[in-house]
Amino acid sequence: MAQTTKYVIKYKLNGERRFEFAQLEKGTPDEAEAALKALHGQSGDVISDISVSKAL
Structure with missing residues (x-):
């Protein structure tokens, strides 16, 4: 793993x-985009302006 x-x-x-x-x-x-698509599914929602940072 x-x-x-x-x-x-x-x-x-x-x-x-x-x-x-x-x-x-x-x-x-x-x-991150792949994780969001897995979370929200393929429902036609528009995912944009993605930024990623380490959580505190």
Whole structure:
């Protein structure tokens, strides 16, 4: 199993500012986007303005 770190993902969902916590390996925007798509499903929601930083 790969080493993960807790990150906070800040993003917009259909224009509404939101954030989530996630255990990610590298904390890249692509990895964060994949985690958000898994969380929100393929319901046609628009995910944008993704930023990732280590959680305190």
